[in-house]
Amino acid sequence: MKDAHKAKGDGFVGESLKMVELKNEIRVVSGSELSVLITGETGVGKEVVARTVHAQSRRCDEAIVQINCAALSENIAESELFGHVKGSFTGANKDRMGKFELANNGTLFLDEIGELSLNIQAKLLRALQEGEIQRVGADKNIYVDVRIIAATNRDLSEEVAQGRFREDLYHRLSVFPLKVPALRERIDDIPLLSGFILHNLKGKIGTNNVRVSKSAMHQLLQYDWPGNVRELQHVLMRAALRAAATTSGKVGVIEINHLGLDFVVNNTDDSNNITPAITTDNKSFTEIVAEFQRQLITQAMEENDHVWAKAARQLQLDRGNLYRQAKRLGLT
Structure with missing residues (x-):
């Protein structure tokens, strides 16, 4: 066999x-x-x-x-x-x-x-x-x-x-x-990857519902990821376990302190530190990620006079990819 x-x-x-x-x-x-x-x-x-x-x-x-x-x-x-x-x-x-x-x-x-x-x-x-x-x-x-x-x-x-x-x-x-x-070459995939990783963790860490807070997601998007997707997976597994341990079976929320990393920001320009507020009540992780992406793009466009190329540079994305993401999220 x-x-x-x-x-x-x-x-x-x-x-x-x-x-x-x-x-x-x-x-x-x-x-x-x-x-x-x-x-x-x-x-x-x-x-x-x-x-x-x-x-x-x-x-x-x-x-x-x-x-x-x-x-x-x-x-x-x-x-x-x-x-x-x-x-x-x-x-x-x-x-x-x-x-x-x-x-x-x-x-x-x-x-x-x-x-x-x-x-x-x-x-x-x-x-x-x-x-x-x-x-x-x-x-x-x-x-x-x-x-x-x-x-x-x-x-x-x-x-x-x-x-x-x-x-x-x-x-x-x-x-x-x-x-x-490398993961640092496709940072904008991190929300999707995080959602996939956390979905596969359901039932393995004491709770069936773990999501990433907006501040923690912002940090994940800023990190250089020398260990690539495998490192992201391990960071999220540990963070999810820590978050689940404090919820008594309820929804676990991964916060910055759960990540356990000393983050090094790739770009220290304050204009890139976008942290829009997100309403998370009664929303799935996928919906939260989509809302986070939608607000990131909207805010970047507003701060750059709605010029796609400028907004793409601020978000460290390819211009064509930014446009496709905006279209997928219903912004165009």
């Missing part, structure tokens, strides 16, 4: 310009059989992108099998990837399929691909070129039909230049590269 599961492709949240561009690129490549190389900083959501590509592909009814290459030591990497036969080495008590066989007819997701040794890189390249693998200790080859998605937080072109990554494997993997933006 396969130790993998089908990808749903959910959890891919974002409406910023960079995320719209990324989603479009994913739609372009998903229906093909091309290899995909996903790059981006730690915590940006490369695994979510990989599962989204698989979920939108023709292989979506088959498994996506993931392997963390950073966790593979030299002596077990070949067996983990290609499998082994009984007696091929000490401890090989039975035949075992590797990840390539488990992913047959589906997708193999090679996470942290930049961590593989040059020796294993050579064997991986041969498998990709020939479409065949050989279990450790076996005499016969096995044909596999696998679509490869790889991910790394390293600059593989620089790794190639430094002799730490095979150039031929790099070109084989990066047929269609996808760059996942």
Whole structure:
């Protein structure tokens, strides 16, 4: 039985310009059989992108099998990837399929691909070129039909230049590269991401209703997020737990003191410190976020003589994205 599961492709949240561009690129490549190389900083959501590509592909009814290459030591990497036969080495008590066989007819997701040794890189390249693998200790080859998605937080072109990554494997993997933006490059996605994260926490922290206060949301929008979406998720999980602990099962409200971070503001210009008042009575988190966004945009437009470009600069957004957000919120 396969130790993998089908990808749903959910959890891919974002409406910023960079995320719209990324989603479009994913739609372009998903229906093909091309290899995909996903790059981006730690915590940006490369695994979510990989599962989204698989979920939108023709292989979506088959498994996506993931392997963390950073966790593979030299002596077990070949067996983990290609499998082994009984007696091929000490401890090989039975035949075992590797990840390539488990992913047959589906997708193999090679996470942290930049961590593989040059020796294993050579064997991986041969498998990709020939479409065949050989279990450790076996005499016969096995044909596999696998679509490869790889991910790394390293600059593989620089790794190639430094002799730490095979150039031929790099070109084989990066047929269609996808760059996942850092969270600080799409700050305006934070309200949507926060809503999604908190929705998934329902029932896990002692209350089914947690929301972010306007002051706490303002702080979240000002932070630089070196840990990206993963850091945002952890901050909100801890904050939600703290907020829920003070409510006795009622609605939890995340305040600044629950966030537990020393915030560094990206732009100290007072004109960017917009904190409109929001009425939260009997409103869902999504409605509160929408109202917050609506008031931010309205106030920015008023302070900039209703010039879209100026308002966009104040809010640190792309002008086109600001207009799309305003249209979505019923402001145009």
